[in-house]
Amino acid sequence: MKEEIKKWFQRTKEDLRATENSLRSEDYDWASFQSQQAAEKSLKSLLIKRTGDFPRVHDLVKLSRLVNASKEIMILCAKLNPSYIETRYPDLAKDYSKEDALEFIKISGDILKWTEKHL
Numbered sequence: 181m182k183e184e185i186k187k188w189f190q191r192t193k194e195d196l197r198a199t200e201n202s203l204r205s206e207d208y209d210w211a212s213f214q215s216q217q218a219a220e221k222s223l224k225s226l227l228i229k230r231t232g233d234f235p236r237v238h239d240l241v242k243l244s245r246l247v248n249a250s251k252e253i254m255i256l257c258a259k260l261n262p263s264y265i266e267t268r269y270p271d272l273a274k275d276y277s278k279e280d281a282l283e284f285i286k287i288s289g290d291i292l293k294w295t296e297k298h299l
Contacts, residue, residue: 188225189299192218192292199285208281213267215284216240216260222288222295223247223257229299238264240291253294256287 195218202211216238223243227234230247237243240257249257263284266274276284 182229185225185229185299188221188228189296192221192225192295195221196285196288196292199281199288203278203281203285206278208276208278209267209273211281212263212276212284215281215288216263216267219257219260219288219291220264222292223249226295226298240264247295247298249294253291256291260284260287260291 195214199211199214199218202208202214219240220238220243223240223246224234226247227243235242235246240261241254244254244257262274263276266272267276
C-alpha cells in the first residue's frame with residue numbers, strides 16, 4: 181500500500197478511535213462528526229488508491245459512488261451523511277443522542293471494514 185494511502189487510512193482509524201473519547205465525555209455531536217470524518221477519509225483513501233486523487237467534497241454518497249461501493253455501503257453513507265452538516269453549523273444543529281452516536285460509530289466501522297477489504 182502506498183504511503184499516502186496508509187496515512188489516510190491510519191487517520192481514519194484514529195478518527196474512529198477518538199469517537200470513544202467523545203462518547204465517554206458525552207459529546208455525542210462530536211462523536212457523530214468524527215464518525216462521518218472517519219468514513220469520509222476511508223473512502224478517500226480508496227479513491228487515492230484507484231485514481232491517485234479525490235474530490236474535495238464531504239458527501240459520503242458521492243464518494244461511495246465514485247468507488248463503486250455496494251448498495252448497502254451507499255445506504256450506510258446516506259444515513260451518516262447529515263452528521264457532517266448538522267454538527268458543524270449552529271443554524272442547522274441537531275442534538276445527537278448517545279444512541280445516535282453509537283449508531284454512527286457502527287456505521288462508520290462498517291464502511292471502514294468494507295474499504296479496508298478493497299485497499
